[in-house]
Amino acid sequence: MMGISAIPKIRRAAFVVLLIILPASVIFAVQQQGVSALIITALTGSSVLLLSWLFFDEYRHAQYQAQLQEIKQQLEQINQGKQDALNIDVTAGPYRELVAEINAHLAKETERLLQEQNFSADASHELRTPLAGLRLQAQVAQRTDKSELKARALENIISAVDRSTRLVEQLLVYSRLSRRRNHAENTRIDITELLQAQLLKTASLISNKQLEISINFTEIQVPKILLHRDQMMAAIENLLYNAIEYSPEKGKIAITLSAASDTLQLVFEDNGPGLSDKDKLHVIVPFQKSSSNKQKGTGLGLAIVDKVVQLHGGDLQLLDAESGGLKVQISLPL
Amino acid sequence: MRILIVEDDSIIGDGLMMGLQMDEYAVDWVENLKTANAALATNNYDLMILDLGLPDGSGLDILRKLRKEKSTLPVIILTAYDELSDKIKGLDAGADDYLVKPFDLDELRARVRALHRRALGRSTPAIEAGDIVLDPSKLAVTRDDENIKLGPREFAILRVLMENQGRIISKAQIEDKLYGWNMEIESNTIEVHMHGIRKKLGKDLIKTIRNVGYVLE
Numbered sequence: 056m057m058g059i060s061a062i063p064k065i066r067r068a069a070f071v072v073l074l075i076i077l078p079a080s081v082i083f084a085v086q087q088q089g090v091s092a093l094i095i096t097a098l099t100g101s102s103v104l105l106l107s108w109l110f111f112d113e114y115r116h117a118q119y120q121a122q123l124q125e126i127k128q129q130l131e132q133i134n135q136g137k138q139d140a141l142n143i144d145v146t147a148g149p150y151r152e153l154v155a156e157i158n159a160h161l162a163k164e165t166e167r168l169l170q171e172q173n174f175s176a177d178a179s180h181e182l183r184t185p186l187a188g189l190r191l192q193a194q195v196a197q198r199t200d201k202s203e204l205k206a207r208a209l210e211n212i213i214s215a216v217d218r219s220t221r222l223v224e225q226l227l228v229y230s231r232l233s234r235r236r237n238h239a240e241n242t243r244i245d246i247t248e249l250l251q252a253q254l255l256k257t258a259s260l261i262s263n264k265q266l267e268i269s270i271n272f273t274e275i276q277v278p279k280i281l282l283h284r285d286q287m288m289a290a291i292e293n294l295l296y297n298a299i300e301y302s303p304e305k306g307k308i309a310i311t312l313s314a315a316s317d318t319l320q321l322v323f324e325d326n327g328p329g330l331s332d333k334d335k336l337h338v339i340v341p342f343q344k345s346s347s348n349k350q351k352g353t354g355l356g357l358a359i360v361d362k363v364v365q366l367h368g369g370d371l372q373l374l375d376a377e378s379g380g381l382k383v384q385i386s387l388p389l
Numbered sequence: 390m391r392i393l394i395v396e397d398d399s400i401i402g403d404g405l406m407m408g409l410q411m412d413e414y415a416v417d418w419v420e421n422l423k424t425a426n427a428a429l430a431t432n433n434y435d436l437m438i439l440d441l442g443l444p445d446g447s448g449l450d451i452l453r454k455l456r457k458e459k460s461t462l463p464v465i466i467l468t469a470y471d472e473l474s475d476k477i478k479g480l481d482a483g484a485d486d487y488l489v490k491p492f493d494l495d496e497l498r499a500r501v502r503a504l505h506r507r508a509l510g511r512s513t514p515a516i517e518a519g520d521i522v523l524d525p526s527k528l529a530v531t532r533d534d535e536n537i538k539l540g541p542r543e544f545a546i547l548r549v550l551m552e553n554q555g556r557i558i559s560k561a562q563i564e565d566k567l568y569g570w571n572m573e574i575e576s577n578t579i580e581v582h583m584h585g586i587r588k589k590l591g592k593d594l595i596k597t598i599r600n601v602g603y604v605l606e
Contacts, residue, residue, distance in 0.1 A: 180469055183469050183490055183491060184398055184401070184469060184490065185400065186490075186491050187398075187401055187469070187490035187491035187492065188398060188400030188401045188404060189400075189491075190491040190492075190493070190494075191400075191401060191404030191405065191408060191491070191492075191494055192400060192403075192404045192407075194404075194408065194493070194494035194495070195404055195407045195408050195411075195494065198408070198411060198494070198495075199407070199411060204407055207403075207407065208404070208407065211400050211403055211404065214400065215400045218400075
């Protein structure tokens with residue numbers, strides 16, 4: 056800041072000095088006619104050069120001031136929603152990087168806004184389907200005089216309410232993840248603790264389907280790592296929930312934990328129908344479900360897992376299990 | 390009337406089936422394009438209720454295929470989007486009507502009746518045969534303005550015959566309009582119900598054409 060404001064003052068002083076030198080040199084040349092023309096020419100020539108440089112610099116300075124003013128005005132327009140980005144030619148000036156940074160930020164913001172809008176549209180669509188089912192089933196229960204139809208309709212109503220409830224819960228979890236990550240909330244956690252807590256929570260689902268769950272640790276002592284407890288809990292819950300949901304009756308779920316030099320690896324394998332390579336790319340996008348199981352699930356489970364892993368600087372991979380089911384492999388930095 | 394429902398959501402599909410069965414239609418329900426195509430190829434439907442977002446493609450594909458084959462099957466599309474473009478796309482692909490989810494069951498039932506009526510070339514809601522009037526919306530039959538109480542199957546059989554007045558309808562055709570895939574048909578049910586109808590509306594209303602079928606003159 057100091058440098059920028061000081062430069063015009065120096066220039067102005069130099070200009071005044073030049074104004075004295077130039078007429079002085081002309082007078083000197085007239086008086087000393089015998090002196091070599093070379094000195095006069097050199098003196099006048101250099102004076103003119105210096106002068107034009109000074110004037111050019113003054114002009115440039117005014118130009119930058121105007122650019123700054125233009126940036127300010129355009130930012131006001133952007134704030135009022137009348138413009139999307141700074142549209143100003145600053146390729147040679149000092150504001151080139153500033154304008155590029157602002158534009159990059161604005162583009163990111165626009166993209167985020169667009170994603171949010173799409174997400175809301177998708178979420179409302181996802182909620183409409185169970186609501187349509189609820190309304191229809193309630194009307195059936197209301198209109199029919201057959202007790203078995205009434206019972207079936209009520210059963211369906213309960214299952215539609217459960218489905219909507221899970222969707223609303225998942226929406227909340229996902230929207231919380233979308234906020235910026237706060238590293239301060241991370242604590243050193245033994246991930247097996249989270250696993251055990253979730254297994255306990257899903258115990259009735261597991262026994263209802265008579266699933267066989269095997270948990271394998273390659274290390275005796277799993278190292279504690281820095282995790283956001285609630286986020287990682289949500290990720291593990293979704294992984295387990297998915298494995299249970301897509302496993303056949305009496306199916307097998309294998310959970311493996313292993314630690315390498317710089318990563319902790321968590322692998323979930325089920326012997327369900329698995330995913331095609333195309334679906335593997337789809338399912339981590341919110342509300343994009345696999346083509347074969349469109350109506351199961353909320354469309355957010357693996358999107359949540361992916362986001363949590365990303366926020367932890369880890370890596371998520373969807374692979375084929377040997378049994379033909381899905382293998383979800385998560386690597387977290389130690 | 391036999392109706393095909395193409396809907397992948399189990400709760401909506403089941404609700405549609407139960408709701409339409411209340412009007413004594415034969416209802417079949419499929420959950421994807423592939424089985425829908427198979428059902429259309431093997432059965433004679435009077436109406437189709439079609440969801441657009443199916444697991445193996447868009448319901449519009451079936452619709453376009455049907456219309457390309459010059460099928461006049463009345464089709465109501467169900468759309469989860471209340472965007473105008475989806476309705477326009479559906480209607481332009483050959484749909485006769487549309488409903489936006491969530492929709493009202495009674496409205497759907499009325500639209501089904503209206504479309505079926507128009508498909509049969511009738512403009513009045515009630516069907517008349519001499520002094521007998523059948524009102525599909527109330528599932529009621531009157532004779533000389535006097536209510537005649539028919540059982541649900543009897544009503545459905547009479548509706549088929551009155552809709553096809555003057556035409557001989559075989560027993561198999563009647564069964565086809567009464568029973569969906571999920572229903573058991575007993576071998577002599579039609580005869581039993583026919584007996585019931587004749588008892589309530591007179592012997593001469595429906596004629597039996599031996600080894601061919603029935604006709605209501």
